Each structure stands twice: as structure tokens, then as C-alpha cells.
Amino acid sequence: MLDYLLTDDQKMIRDLCRQITDEKIRPVSAKYDETQEFPWDVVKVMAESDICGLYIDQQYGGMGGGIMELVIATEEFSKGCGGIALAFAATALGTLPIMLFGNEDQKKKYLPDIASGKKIAAFGITEPAAGSDASAMQTTAVLKGDHYVLNGMKHFITNGGDAETYVVIAMTDKTKGARGASAFILEKGMKGFEFGKKEDKLGIRASSTRELIFTDCKVPKENLLAKEGMGFIVTMKTFDKSRPGIGAQAVGIAQGSLDAAIEYSRQRHQFGKSISSFQGIQFMLADMATQIESARALVYGVARMIDSGAKDYSKYSAMCKLCASEMAMKVTTDAVQIFGGYGYIKEYPVEKYMRDAKITQIYEGTSQIQKNVIGLALIKEALKK
Amino acid sequence: MKIVVCMKQVPDTTQVKIDPQTNTLVREGVQSIINPFDVYAIEEGVRLRERFGGTVTVVTMGPPQAENALREAITVGADEAVLVSDRAFAGSDTLATGYILAMAIKKIGDVDIIICGKQASDGDTAQVGPGIATQLDLPQVTYVNKIEDIKDGHAVMHRMTEEGYEIVQTSMPCLITVVKEINEPRLPSLKGKMKAKSAPIKAMKAIDMDVDESRLGLTGSPTWVSKIFTPPSRPKGEIFEGEADACADKLVSTLKDHLKG
Ligand SMILES: Cc1cc2nc3c(=O)[nH]c(=O)nc-3n(C[C@H](O)[C@H](O)[C@H](O)COP(=O)(O)OP(=O)(O)OC[C@H]3O[C@@H](n4cnc5c(N)ncnc54)[C@H](O)[C@@H]3O)c2cc1C
């Protein structure tokens, strides 16, 4: 790996997460891929090792790190299993809105338990008819006295059902379109808040993906995040910070597949030689490694820009997610190619990396949506000149 | 509860090499780790603190670089660390080691329970734990695989034997040695790692303890090693080369011949 001049603490985090991955994630990744159960035992290890609160402020029980620390941990875990890593990374997605927009009471109430790993979190905006176009959302929230009443549903929600803390976007004023959405903090067990079916997926099968169903669900007024009408701003600002995490997941998955491919290519013999002695294979490995390193450099660069306190980084956030996820799909597909027929067989590790990589091009905005974000930003910048 | 865990830094290999000239372990070029059994001892100490409160002090006797092992123990939850180190201790056998550690623990004072590993992966004698208990005139329970409860000045634990286990009750304070079945050691925590970086390591020399100098180091070690040697290594295995089918046939017939003897 290129020397990214990590601080001593960041190296410590990387080494610890690597140890967790090698000792606790790799041995169980095939099992959870098969069973689709939630990897609670691994989450417990992450909690005991103080990893769950890595990016949360110290005053709320976290370790006080930033997006860079989140990225380092997510990448390491994803080398072992992109699905298990998501229990951690999607919790960050559900926690960032509270960190960014929560008031003091909300932060005090919700962050410490997430930092300690006692609870995990989730974020819900997607609905069956509102995917890339989130403004088509149907879920409503109506203020009645001291609480809002939510009706509707969300689907494809990561950690859904397993998380205790949810940030959910709902329409408080449909007439205002995108400006009529608001963000709420929900807790598992609130009356009228239930879970629908758990999806059976292609990849990241250790991660749970469920429907959230709201039937006259009463949410106390004080659980409104920011102000009414801020729902989409909360979402966009959250995605700006969380997308490097998906980039890191993609980098980790790709690196995991490359490591496996290098090892295999040295052991597999055809035509009386190890296949790693063929230039055709070496060129593939060289391309894979170069593509991974470029994506990693971009992801780390954006994470550091965010942590430095920069204001406007949506474009770069979208770029690093786009670049890393496209790279991961290509690299993991090539890893399967290097394994030949064995790569297609579940007994070998690379087909899982390929299945896991696909989602990184889809959630938190598809690759096409990232390009929209980048393209619009470019045009906006040109107009300003 | 004041908990002391005795831990030893050992070479990271199960194939310890012996210098044929000096009959001592060759340590150069071998990375050091915490004696594998002592990792379980540390974990049990930390769990006792989590169950009953108190502090965990890790103690090691060894050269200055044994400090690294102590810091590692802090990453998994030890509160304090004591490095017992002095030129006068060099060459100590198990008797002298037990004596020195006992005197160090006496100096630490008011200890409720001392936890040792079952044995060290290099020396392998399993004598140091019982030696410490004897020097301190404390009850000892060896091969512990479960601590059921500690209350009213008594502890109830399970002791692993070849046939099963014994349930033992002992008065406190006491010394125990633990087997790997007792727990599953945790991974380090980030807070532990950060603490370990700067944690003070208390140094204890001969003059800091109340010791009889004739019982230290080589002078205090009646063990006389006449010879240590590496047993001849096993003959190399046979490798069949060629077509897979032919190799398999050859393998099966060779195995059959061996079984016939
Ligand atoms: C495993 C998994 C986990 C998820 N986790 C979460 C979660 O935790 N929280 C959450 O809220 N959501 C989550 N999602 C939802 C995810 O974010 C959406 O699936 C994603 O945003 C795409 O929406 P869609 O599925 O409705 O696809 P659609 O929006 O229907 O897109 C279909 C195709 O059309 C393309 N397309 C759409 N609009 C345009 C356009 N304007 N220009 C060009 N192409 C376009 C898309 O790129 C895509 O290729 C998850 C999804 C999955 C599968």
C-alpha cells in the first residue's frame, strides 16, 4: 500500500481492525453469507474494541475520530466481508444525521449507546416508488399536539429490524415537494413502527435489509431532527459524509479479492508453470492493483478534505464513491477470472467478493446518480465563473 | 479485589532452539510474545475485575524488553504493570524465579488472588505458580478451568483433570494456575492501546524488595542442567511425483505396506 502518512493513532486503528478482520470476520464470513443471519458476535467484538464509536465525539462516549477513521475501519473489515463491515458502516449512516443536525438533548440521548456499541443504527429514505427520485416519497408525518403521526413505509433499509435507532425521512408538507420533507429519530419498539420482510440478496448477505412499516406511528415532537422541511438537506449532507465510507467498503472488497487472486495465481499450475508466470495474468494483477490504489487515494483524499473542515465537498464525495465502486466491480470480476472455473465455485472466496461489490454501485445513490451530482456541480461551477 | 497476574515473555515459536555450547535457549532473531497460557490468565484477571471490581496488576520477571509484554497486557485491560528486573536475577531457575516473584508480590501487598498460566511454552515446567504459592504460604489451585464464585473470603472453582474436573473450595487469598479452557481471550481495545502507549511501568529491582540475596539468580538456583539437546527431527516425508492417478495408487499401496508393518 502507498504510504498515506497515517497518524500513529490511525495506524493503531488500522492494525486493530485488521486483527478483528483476520481473527473474527474471515473465519465466519462464509457462514453468514450462507445463513444471512445478523453477525451479532462480530458486532460485539467491534464494540468491546471501542470501534463502534470511532467517528463519534468524545463527549458522547466516542473516540473522537472523523471520516478518515471511519474509512480506515470500513476498508479493513470489508477485506474480510463487505456484509459484516456494513453493520458498522450503515450504523454510521444512521448516526451521522444525529451528529450533524441533532440538538444537544438528542445527541446526549442517542449517541452514547451507539458509541459503546450497545445499539446499532439505520437510515431510511428509500421507498418502493421513490428510489433515485427520493422526492416521490409517500410516507407522511403529521403534527398532532406534542407528536407527529407517521404513515407509510420504507424498503431496502440496511440494519432494518436489527438496529435500535433509526433516522427516517417523511413528508410533513407534500405541497412543498422536496422542501416538504423532514427527518425524524425513531426507536425500535415505538407503537406503530414495525418491520416487514427481510430481503434475500445477491451479496452482502450478512447485512440485513428490511422494510420499515409505519401505521399511525406516534413520534414525539422532540424527535424531529433539525427543522421541518430540512429532510432532504439532512439526507444530502449525510450522504456527502457517508459516501467515502462506501468508497472504503469498495476498496476493501477489491483488495480482499486481489490478495486472494495473487495467492491463487502462485499456487495454480497450468502448462507446467504457475499461472502467475504468465504475462497475461501479471498484467491483470497489475491493473487491479493500480486501480485499487487510485481509488484508495481518492477515498482517503476526500475523507481528509472532509475532516479538515471543508464546506463544499459533495462533488468529491460522489467522485470517490463512483470511482471506488466501479473499480471494485471490475477488480472482483477479474479476480474470478484469475481463479478460472474455481472462481465460480462457492468453495473459493472470490465469487463472494464479486457479489458483494455490486451493491456499492447501487446504494447511497447509484453510479448514475453520482454522475448527476458531479455533472451538476461542474455546470454550477462554470456558471459562477 | 486486588488481582495479580504473573506473565512471562517467551519466544514466538514452538520450536525453541538450544545453543549446544551453552545449553541455553537461543533468543536472537526470535520475536517475543506473551506466554500463550498467560494470555488466558490476564483475561481471567480482567473478567474477575469486571465481576467483582478491583484492579489487575500484571507482573513479569525478565529483561527490560519484557516491558513490551506488559504494555500488551494493558491493551486487553490490565490496570497496572510491574517489571521485576535486575542483573542479580539472571540465571534464575524455577525455584529462584518463584521466590523472586513471591517477594515482588509481597511488596505489591494486600493481594487477593494471584493468577498464573498453567505453564510456560519455553521452560514448560509448570513449577513457578506452585513455587510462588509455597513461598507465600498460600493455598494453590492448579489447572483451573472455571471460577464459579468468590465470596465471604472463599472461592469455588473447577480444576481440570484427565478424567474430568474437580470442584474445589479454597480460602482467599490464593494462587491459581489456569488452562486454556477457562475463557476466550478478548482482542485489544482502542482505549487500551492508547492507554498502553503512555502507561507507567513500575520497575522493581532487588533493592526495592525484601530479599535474601543468596536466593537470587544463579547462586539461588540449585537446578543443574547437565545437558539440553534437540531430539533428532523426524525423517522427511516421501513425495510422489507424476500423474495424479498413479500417485494416488502409489500412496494407497505405501500406506497399506506401512499398516502391515
Ligand atoms: C442491499 C441494499 C441496501 C440498501 N440500504 C438502504 C438504506 O439503508 N437506506 C435507504 O434509504 N436505502 C437503502 N437502499 C436503497 C438504495 O439506496 C436504492 O435502491 C437506490 O438508491 C436506487 O433506487 P431504486 O432501487 O429505486 O432504483 P431506481 O431509482 O429505480 O433506478 C433504476 C435504474 O435507473 C437509473 N436511474 C434512475 N434515475 C436516473 C437518472 N436521473 N439518470 C440516469 N439514470 C437514472 C438508476 O441508476 C438505476 O440504474 C438499499 C438498497 C439495497 C439493494
Ligand SMILES: Cc1cc2nc3c(=O)[nH]c(=O)nc-3n(C[C@H](O)[C@H](O)[C@H](O)COP(=O)(O)OP(=O)(O)OC[C@H]3O[C@@H](n4cnc5c(N)ncnc54)[C@H](O)[C@@H]3O)c2cc1C
Ligand atoms: C532445564 C532448564 C534450564 C534453565 N536454565 C536457565 C538458565 O540457565 N538461565 C536462565 O536464565 N533461565 C534458565 N531457565 C529458565 C527458567 O528457569 C525458567 O524459564 C523460569 O524459571 C520459569 O519457568 P518455566 O518457564 O518453566 O515457567 P512455568 O513454571 O512453566 O510457568 C508457569 C507460570 O508461571 C508464571 N511465570 C513463569 N515465569 C515467569 C516470569 N519470569 N515472570 C512472571 N511470571 C512467570 C507464568 O504465569 C507462567 O504461566 C531454565 C529452564 C529450564 C527448564
